[in-house]
Amino acid sequence: MGSPDEMMAYSSLSKIDTSQNQRAALSNGVAGNNYPAQDYLYEPSFEPDFPEYDSRDNPFAPTRASPKVDLKTVLGGLVSIVMGANKSEDDASQQQNFTTDISFLGSDKNGDIDVHPSVCVPSAPPLLEASALQYSAYREVLLADPPEWLPDSSxxxxxxCNLPFTALTRGRHHCRFCGGIFCKNCSKGRCLLPMKFRIRDPQRVCDACYERLDPLQGLLINYNSNSMQPAKHDVMDWTSTRSWLNMPVGVSMEYEIYKATNTMKKYCQVARLNPEKSIPSSILKGAKGLAILTVAKAGAVLTYKVGTGLVVARRSDGSWSAPSAILSVGLGWGVQIGGELTDFIIVLHDRKAVKAFSSRIHISLGAGLSAAAGPIGRAFEADVRASEKGSGICYTYSCSKGAFVGVSLEGNVVTTRSETNLRFYGDAYLTTTDILFGRVGRPRAAQPLYSALDDLFSRMVC
Known part of the structure; x- marks a missing residue:
């Protein structure tokens, strides 16, 4: 192969053809292949037939029409090989041009080709990636069967930790997921278990099983927790004996929801029959929350009180928060005697009162007038509640059953039942603030409660 100067000498031989012959040959070639002139490989030019190629030109690019094979074509191919025409950059430019014509392809900030977000991408990880091992492990956990517990004697x-068990300081605890025996310090975790275990409360697991179950708790909470199950007991008329009398202590959030719903339905009946004994609508409209609980009270002069219930807060958009379980214990002193069972509706007048109920414990002080004779009695109290998160004013309306009369000063301590919330929601990291101020969605199991709240606020009149 000659030098570039010798190549230019070959190129000068092509000038013996006239410009008219070049135009005629080009027009004949285009007409014979029925392609537009701009798509033909060579454009008509009066420049030398073999120009110096730069890195952007590709003489071997695919064409729609093949040129006539002659000395110029052969020499042009040889020159492009010698000059090192870069095919890769041209391919990249063709790829970019291609992506602009395909609607489901795009380019990211780095210029890499990416699939448009509207295109469905399979969620399962590829089998050859490291995340596939995690996916397989999660699948194994979700499909696990309940184990056989090891006997204590084994x-x-x-x-x-291999520390020996003792009678008082280090007892035996079974891991509910693997069935092994561990001490208390090595089995502190609480997790929801997969569906095959048919248990909806968080269970004790060892540290190793906790590491396997913890990444799946979000999924199990949404599908397997008690809060996501439909309400089983939603009949509250005379055909259901549990609706006749609310028990002062509820063992589960489901029963607290039932008691609160039953209490509000009875108040709606009172409002329809005797509006003067109902809660004034002016107080209900300004309510930032409600606490509904059943309390047993008994004594003479000095009375003792205990009861459980729940509290809900009203959000800024007018909807109601998820419920949080509460426990109330207290003392009363005054001119009073007897015993009664009272269903309370406590109207939280402002946001400070809601914050008081969101604390772990708060104290209420107030005065009240109470009278009960037979199955129905009435009581009204006003009190101030204080906690580390603030203080607020509450109005208390109640319906009592029993034989009791008196005027007294009342003191109560109200605490959050964290264990009850844990069994209901299944989340060990959930706080009362998260429940009342909007982080938790409305649970499916509390649907009767929300229906009763809507009915209570729509029917109350002055």
Whole structure:
């Protein structure tokens, strides 16, 4: 192969053809292949037939029409090889041009080709990636069967720390997921278990099983927790004996929801029959929350009170928050005697009162007038509640059953039932503030409660 100067000498031989012959040959070639002139490989030009190629030109690009094979074509191909025409950059430019014509392809900030977000991408990870191992492990956990517990006699020491068991300081605890025997310190975790276990409360698990179950708790909370199950007991008429009398202590959030719903339905009946004994609508309209609980009270001069219930807060958009379980214990002193069972509706007048109920514990002080004779009695109280998160004014309306009369000063301590909330929602990290101020959605199991709240606020009149 000659030098570039010798190549230019070959190129000068092509000038013996006239410009008219070049135009005629080009027009004949285009007409014979029925392609537009702009798509033909060579454009008509009066420049030398073999120009110096730069890195952007590709003489071997695919064409719609093949040129006539002659000395110029052959020499042009040889020159492009010698000059090192870069095919890769041209391919990249063709790829970019291609992506602009395809609607489901796009380019990211780095210029890499990416699939448009509207295109469905399979959620399962590829089998050859590292995340596939995690996916397989999660699938194994979700499909796990309940284990057979090891007998207590099979282990004299903790299977994790190997410390021996004792009668008082280090007892035996079974992991509900693997069935092994561990000490208390090695089995502190509480997790929801997969569906095959048919248990909806968080269970004790060992540290190793906790590490396997913890990444799946969000999924299990949404599908397997008690809060996501439909309400089982939603009949509150005379055909259901549990609706006749609310028990002062509820063992589960489901029963607290039932008691609160039953209490509000009875108040709606009172409002329809005797509006003067109902809660004034002016107070209900300004309510920032409601606490509904059943309390047993008994004594003479000095009375003792205990009861459980729930509290809900009203959000800024007018909807109601998820319920939080509460426990109330207290004392009363005054001119009073007897015993009664009272269903309370406590109207939280402002946001400070809601914050008081969102604390772990708060104290209420107030005065009240109470009278009960037979199955129905009335009581009204006003009190101030204080906690580390603030203080607020509350108005209390109640319906009592029993034999009691008196005027007294009342003091109560109200605490959050964290264990009851844990069994209901299944989330060990959930706080009362999260429940009352909007982080938790409305649970499916509390649907009767929300229906009763809507009915109560729509029917109350002055």
């Amino acid at each position: 282990a004299k020491a903790c299977l994790q």
